[in-house]
Amino acid sequence: MKTLIIGGNSFVGKNFTKKFTGNSLISSRDKSTRLYLDLENVNSSFFEEIKKEKIEYCFFLAAISSPDDCQEKYEKAKQINYTSTKKVINELLKMSVKVIFFSSDQVYSDSPEIFNRHSECNPKTKYGILKKKIEESFFEQHNFKIFRLSYIYDSKDSFLEYLKESASLNREAKIFKNFERNIIFIDDVVNCMHNALSNWEQINKITNICGPSTFSREKMAEIVQKKTYNNLAFSVIEPDKSFWEARTKICRLDPSETAEVLGRSPITFEDFLDNHYEQ
Secondary structure (H helix, E strand, O other), X not given: OOEEEEOOOOHHHHHHHHHOOOOEEEOEOOOOXXXXXXXXXXXXXXXXXXXXXXXXXXXXXXXXXXXXXXXXXXXXXXXXXXXXXXXXXXXXXHOOOEEEEEEEHHHOOOOXXXXXOOOOOOOOOHHHHHHHHHHHHHOOOOOEEEEEEOOEEOOOOHHHHHHHXXXXXXXXXXXXXXXXXXXXXXXXHHHHHHHHHHOHHHOOOEEEEOXXXXXXXXXXXXXXXXXXXXXXXXXXXXXXXXHHHOOOOXXXXXXXXXXXHHXXXXXXXXXXXXXXXXX
16 A cells, blocks of 8 residues: 655654555655645645555644644644645545544643543644644545544653753753643554554544553653652742643543554553663
């Protein structure tokens, strides 16, 4: 099967193509490539090239993914994350391409309840609102499915790098209070993607892609301190108001949906540190 990855240079896109090289095609913002795509001003040549390819699937990963950028540069974010994204997905569906759109847990409200695919969405951030608008635009299309992603990490995760640096310099780390997600290891994300290609008809319209437990940053630091950097010292602080304007504080997801796609439970953070963390 031939798979188009829009956003192939993203964190998720790079990890997918590294593990599953196969017949993937990567769209790019590099004008020298045949599959050049500019989401600020969608170029018609992209669709002309796509028609020449026998593409069956598309992972739509491209977006302005920084919640802060979406808040501060909303018009640009709206153009890329909604207007252009909608145009490209619409054209792909017309060509009978099966599209998996990468949405976000930010489509849910800021609440301590556990959300599943049937839960009501009430996004509070501009990033989440734009993601939800794309979901609604194509929800009735049979060839359109949604992966709602939680926070994704790997060995080079910026927060883990910060804890590592703080421990190495014997400097107290400052940890944001009340910031909780069902964090998920990148390998589980790319395996979900691969399994979706093989089992399209069995994949639900919406799947929450998340780790097995909800972790606060404080809890992550405690586990890292216990398992990896015993000398790590940290204190918990309240972020600036602007930080919470761009993101929800708590988002707890039902991990059974991810397990359905993986065929097993997602990797725990403790297992990651014991068996996958490259210091």
